[in-house]
Amino acid sequence: MARVYNFSAGPAVLPEEVLKEAAAEMLDYKGSGMSVMEMSHRSKVYDNIIKEAEADLRELMNIPDNYKVLFLQGGASQQFAMIPMNLMKNGVADYIVTGQWAKKAYQEACMYGKANKIASSEDKTFSYIPDCSDLPISEDADYVYICENNTIYGTKFKTLPNTKGKTLVSDVSSCFLSEPVDVTKYGVIYGGVQKNIGPAGVVIVIIREDLISEDVLPGTPTMLRYKVHADADSLYNTPPCYGIYICGKVFKWIKSMGGLQAMKELNEKKAQILYDFLDNSKLFKGTVRKEDRSLMNVPFVTGDADLDAKFVKEAKAAGFENLKGHRSVGGMRASIYNAMPIEGVEALVAFMQKFEEENLK
Numbered sequence: 045m046a047r048v049y050n051f052s053a054g055p056a057v058l059p060e061e062v063l064k065e066a067a068a069e070m071l072d073y074k075g076s077g078m079s080v081m082e083m084s085h086r087s088k089v090y091d092n093i094i095k096e097a098e099a100d101l102r103e104l105m106n107i108p109d110n111y112k113v114l115f116l117q118g119g120a121s122q123q124f125a126m127i128p129m130n131l132m133k134n135g136v137a138d139y140i141v142t143g144q145w146a147k148k149a150y151q152e153a154c155m156y157g158k159a160n161k162i163a164s165s166e167d168k169t170f171s172y173i174p175d176c177s178d179l180p181i182s183e184d185a186d187y188v189y190i191c192e193n194n195t196i197y198g199t200k201f202k203t204l205p206n207t208k209g210k211t212l213v214s215d216v217s218s219c220f221l222s223e224p225v226d227v228t229k230y231g232v233i234y235g236g237v238q239k240n241i242g243p244a245g246v247v248i249v250i251i252r253e254d255l256i257s258e259d260v261l262p263g264t265p266t267m268l269r270y271k272v273h274a275d276a277d278s279l280y281n282t283p284p285c286y287g288i289y290i291c292g293k294v295f296k297w298i299k300s301m302g303g304l305q306a307m308k309e310l311n312e313k314k315a316q317i318l319y320d321f322l323d324n325s326k327l328f329k330g331t332v333r334k335e336d337r338s339l340m341n342v343p344f345v346t347g348d349a350d351l352d353a354k355f356v357k358e359a360k361a362a363g364f365e366n367l368k369g370h371r372s373v374g375g376m377r378a379s380i381y382n383a384m385p386i387e388g389v390e391a392l393v394a395f396m397q398k399f400e401e402e403n404l405k
């Protein structure tokens with residue numbers, strides 16, 4: 045069995061230790077005589093799994109007591125609707141559009157109320173983060189929405205927008221647990237876990253308690269009400285049990301690695317290896333403004349579509365998988381999430397170096 049270096053944007057690489065542990069527990073979870081996939085979500089043994097996962101996440105992110113942690117289904121995309129349905133009390137929200145995911149969230153919100161696009165970087169193919177220090181925030185905005193790390197374009201908010209006192213809602217799908225965060229700056233932090241934490245099918249929502257209420261838009265389905273899930277500690281219906289169990293293991297792995305500060309330092313080190321190479325390469329170049337570069341998703345191009353395709357093909361043959369850029373931008377993208385070992389990035393750079401020597405005209 046040979047494992048590849050998997051640079052997929054998501055679903056993405058998971059820590060090998062976690063996969064091995066899950067494999068070892070597959071047939072008999074801690075003497076229960078069954079797999080976690082087979083057990084009741086109302087059982088004592090499963091209750092311990094979900095409670096421990098929540099406790100570990102709270103510890104890692106230093107989540108204050110007045111925030112709820114919800115483990116939900118429907119992916120990040122379902123939150124595009126759930127957020128306006130639950131939070132648009134005045135029917136108004138401001139969106140900062142820095143990529144496809146933010147754009148989709150904005151378009152979805154337009155179906156439920158008055159969504160204002162108050163800033164965008166679409167004029168330059170989302171290759172930068174706009175200045176958000178003094179935006180025209182709406183007087184009656186219920187929240188200001190951002191996508192904090194733009195998975196497809198490889199940009200990241202290094203400073204949060206000045207929301208002028210309005211609630212900040214952030215999609216952190218592709219930077220979840222990649223560095224320390226100050227939860228108190230947000231009303232809602234949410235993300236699909238398949239980028240940096242676990243298997244697809246789980247979305248984690250961290251939401252300040254005062255934002256949870258029965259006062260939601262008319263017609264909001266029961267399953268899309270934060271209050272229903274918060275009141276039931278994420279066990280209103282059957283949660284994505286196995287996915288949550290894997291997330292819990294990843295939380296423990298991050299703790300064993302030294303927590304979010306250590307994760308950040310490792311991620312900076314990995315990203316720097318790749319960005320330094322791109323900055324000095326005569327063949328490859330990065331596609332986003334330097335100060336807005338993501339630590340997680342690194343897009344790059346040669347400037348020649350045929351050469352890009354040749355690179356992706358040869359890289360795959362050499363054991364570097366999923367380097368093709370998103371279909372909307374082309375080129376290449378290396379996603380180097382928490383679980384990508386530094387050796388994977390070093391090996392990729394060595395391969396790019398060799399490719400450059402062989403292909404530079």
Ligand SMILES: *Cc1c(COP(=O)(O)O)cnc(C)c1O
Nearest residue numbers: 119120121145195215217218236
């Ligand atoms: C992948 C991704 C999504 C969509 O996630 P789904 O779980 O497929 O709905 C949303 N936002 C960001 C930032 C993403 O990276």
